[in-house]
Amino acid sequence: MPYKLQYFNARGTAEPIRYLLKYGKINFEDVRIESSDWPKIKATMPMGQMPILECDGKRFFQSVAICRFLAKKVGLAGSNELENLEIDSIADTVVDLRLKIMAVSFGPQDKKAEGMKTLKEETVPFFLSKLNAIAEENNGHLACKKLTWADFYFAAFVIMFQFGAQEGEKVWEKYPALKKVKENVENIDEIKKWIAVRPVTDL
């Protein structure tokens, strides 16, 4: 089954999928669509969105759903349904934070300064301190006291949370358990190799 992943030339919501494919040593075509080509391609996409994972002529959409599917293939899902619930609730919490950051970043220009202030002073610290407490209880993981796709999903978005906090790498000093989650993923051989060679993009 050869996989084809279609997304913009960015990490974004495709990056956790790339991490999982790399972790599982699953070959895939990493197709990156230029923004200028997107308007004409958008209409051909199942839900007008990317990423799309194509496999055996079928096209799958929704990045979190794709991650969950791949996680089961590569051994990063829970070992029972209660563990899967724990993992899923963390992944969707990361989505919540991501969407709050996106709403400000890509929202109306006249609300941006106010929105960034709320993000920096309230939203991002609220979420990251909650997640940090969970990572502390789970020995440097976000669920089930072990490496799961919840860790991958978080680690693939760290650049965004740093952006939200506007303090670059320093943000992690305040959240040492989350720093461990990030490092636990980034120190995996296959992920380290991927980070070293992946296209350098802003987002």
Place this chain on the structure above:
Amino acid sequence: MPYKLQYFNARGTAEPIRYLLKYGKINFEDVRIESSDWPKIKATMPMGQMPILECDGKRFFQSVAICRFLAKKVGLAGSNELENLEIDSIADTVVDLRLKIMAVSFGPQDKKAEGMKTLKEETVPFFLSKLNAIAEENNGHLACKKLTWADFYFAAFVIMFQFGAQEGEKVWEKYPALKKVKENVENIDEIKKWIAVRPVTDL
């Protein structure tokens, strides 16, 4: 395992959970928090959000994750991981639409008229026509050509999509396959009984 569900006195993101519990004839305490009490309760919640499903002293958060977990218990999940991917991608698409409607409804007042216009003329018709085409292919279901929790997740939010279209019941005339999805769920004995007795709320 006695379940306790905590949410506002509203359907909202708790309603698909209530549908699944009712469908499975699982007893639960349907705790409804008054909005005036929420500020002091918020700080005691795992992620500052509801719904919360409590069971054996553990508190679970994130409504979609809870639905997926319950769906497996009540026989509304997929029969393999490809089917689960299909179901999950539909549920998250319904979430996308819900969030777009919420962003306008609860967003800045000075952007509301413009936002409602976009919702009514573009966003809601785009999503509902895509989902209607899927429901047509799947014989009145949203995934896997059979009744799954994707149907429940959609059906529990129909009031919101009608609101987005501002046309009440009439919106379904344009989307006959989605009307079937809604009716397939609402005609299930346990759901019909629940709809007849549930508290009447605006949302």
